[in-house]
Amino acid sequence: MGLKMIIVKNLKRTYVMGKVEVHALKGVSVNIEKGEFVGIMGPSGSGKSTLLHQLGLLDTPTSGEIMIAGVDVIGLSEHEKTIFRLNQLGYVFQEYAILPELTAVENVYLPSMMIGKKRELYLKTSIDILETVGLGERLYHRPHELSGGEQQRVAVARALVNKPKILFADEPCANLDTESSKHILELFRKLNEELGQTILMVSHEEWHKKYVDRIIYLKDGLIEKM
């Protein structure tokens, strides 16, 4: 602990919808330490997902600063952002965002393939990760042959395959039943504790609190409490 993984200063994001301006983030400043498991919570429209998208380089803020692992990511070009996302960040989305035409193991090794790793290496790593998330028996199953919880675990495995500095999870349990949600959250906890994986997770479920190190509460585009 102590090493700052993310430094955010006065982050603002305004969406222009026709003649209306929506201020989703109104000046957020926050630091995330390396190896922290941080929950972002708040009511609907508070700016939770918007903050995650800015930190995950999926969107560009209107103003403010973001430093990730010492890199000023706001100044990166689109191409540099793509490479940064591939090498340094991992994502788990609300819906099971895996490709239906690929098997579980293919979905997982795709980002490693993109980096240019050797087939033997990325195949072994992907199988190992899938075994870690409890899908060692489902390697060659396609998404339609997996349950929602299993698909989300494939997404987690994919997010981890390139050993990212930060794992972003945007309401990863939103479409899962309680049992599957527990599996995912315990998996995150395990990854955080055993591998020291930095995790930022958006959630609106009160019972998820016990899995995270600390919570950032957002309200109306501002940090309400930390």
Next chain:
Amino acid sequence: MFKNLKVSFFLACKSIKRGNIGTTILTVMIMSLIFVNLIFLPSIVNGIGETIIQQSIDTIYGNIVIEPKENNLYIDNVDNIQKKLNKLPGVVGTSARYVTGATFTHKSKFVSGAVHSMNPTDEEAVTIFHKGLIAGEYLSKEDTDEILLGVEITGKEGVEGEEADLGGVTVGDKITITFSNGVIRAYRLKGIFDISVMSINSYAFITEKEMESVLGLENKASEILVTLSQRGSEEEFKKKFIELGISENIKTWQEKLVGVMESILGSFSLITFISTIISLIMAVVVIFIIIYINTVNKRKQIGILKAIGINQKVIIHSYVMQALFYCFSGIVIGSILLWFLVSYMAANPISFPMGDVSPLIEQQLIVTSIVSLIIVSLVAGFIPSWKTARENILKAIWG
């Protein structure tokens, strides 16, 4: 670059292999029919051109035709010229002909046209009339009162109408000919030929000996046809003929046919051009729609791919590769269909007024069609995938 292409190839393969098989089969079938259409019509036009050329060489001109000098009606000293030409290696044969206007009469029917003379032995080495006999016999060198007529002059018995023929004369019938110099003679119809070309089937032949007696000439000719062992060497032989001291008008079949070919093939080339453009537009539309629907349906997936760090170019290339897969599969299956079609039509040619026509596929036509199809597939695959892949990640994923 290579690793990017590897990922694009991987995504394209999986998409084709595990995508909708029905759509893939349908798209490939449409592409194959477009490829067939691109080749087929021009190949028929090529076939028509080839038929005209071969029939003209085999019946009217030979490979080279020698005509009288300007302002002369006849070539002089024909025996000497033929001897010189026949000695040249590569010359298969020569045939000297007189041509004169005449009117053919049988009972109440009459037809105006031209009478050609032939030395039957020489003519056999140069033309194909002897192979086209459908009744009677070929002329002999010493025949004086016998005539060989094409089926367009003899006509068919019982067929009445406005046809310019003799109403169905048969072998053995007497035909009266009034020559342009006023000489009138009667001939027994010795043979009838039909070589599938309407204009050539209007030819009439008497022997050289008989024609010289009618015209009162000797050792002259209106034209000398020369057949070579190899088509394509006409210009080379034309020079050799000049070197031999032949000062008459020497013309290759290409020179004789240039106007005819231009007028006939010119009309067809417009039709071919329109057909080619329509085929290519169809290819663009099919590929564009397939890739467009594909990318729109996979908009969210494209957004996810971009979010996890897959380069935009990799995504675009994967769709372009899919378009190329449809294109190449279409070309392969189209080639097989074309092979069956051409084989069938070679065995069962289409009858045209200029003769029986089979498709003639030239290498250049195949190359042009393949290249055009690849280019349109690249463009039609690129545009929709580029449009979708450049979309904002969040908009692509969440709409």
